[in-house]
Amino acid sequence: MKLLIDFFPIILFFAAFKVWGIYVATGVAIAATVAQIAYLRLRHGKVEPMQWLSLGVIVLFGGATLLAQNDTFIKWKPTVLYWLMGGSLLVGQLLFRKNLLKSLMGAQMELPEPAWRAMNWSWTGFFLAMGVLNLWVAYRFDTDTWVNFKLFGGLGLMLVFVVAQALYLSRYIKDTDNNAKDPLA
Structure with missing residues (x-):
């Protein structure tokens, strides 16, 4: 359910774009994100x-798109968001000597410091690369291709990256059941 709530605005943006175009889709994305936040808060x-x-x-960025009737602003939105997330991880690590991923996820999994550091740097690099890739698609292709990339390409690359992270981290995850449920152990 949480996954559906997280992707609610982008799915509605995509559907609205296919039916009504970029400006209606932008308005729908703004309204859907406001509704998402209201739902989560309530x-x-x-x-x-x-x-x-x-x-x-x-x-x-959506408001600027609608006011200026220029889709360049909405095309920059994913890049800005990616770079803000990656920049937060970078600033946390370099300036504050704090691994923000460990702060967010440390209660869910126990990892050695080098693994936390590697994960922080890999996410920082991933967000940087995704921001650049978004701009490359936005400026090299038409808006329809960019919208398709935003939904399918962006989510697909995120899924591949998360799976790669899981494979990397699997060597550090400890078996908490101590094989108690495994009859062959």
């Missing part, structure tokens, strides 16, 4: 900082 009482950031970026 249902869970809390909204994650990255979700607030995403709301701010879509309202700013």
Whole structure:
């Protein structure tokens, strides 16, 4: 359910674009993100900082797109969001000597420091690369191709990256059941 809520605005953006075009889709994305934040706030009482950031970026860049009637602004939105996320990880590590991924996920998994560092740097690099790739697609191809890339390419690359991260991290994850449920152990 959480996954559906997270992808709700982009799915509606995609559908609205295919039917009505970029400007209606942008308005739909803004409204869907506001609805997403309202739902999360009412249902869970809390909204994650990255979700607030995403709301701010879509309202700013989507609003500029609608006011100027120029789709360049909405095409920059994913890049800005990727670079803000990657920049946060970078600044946290370099300036504050704090691994933000460990702060966010440390309660869910136990990893040695070198693995946390590698994960932080790999996500930083991934977000940087995704921002550049988004701009490359936005400026080298038509808007329809960019929208398709935003949904399928961006999500596909994210999935591949997450699987690669999981494979890398699997060597560090400890078996918490101590093979108690494995009858062959």
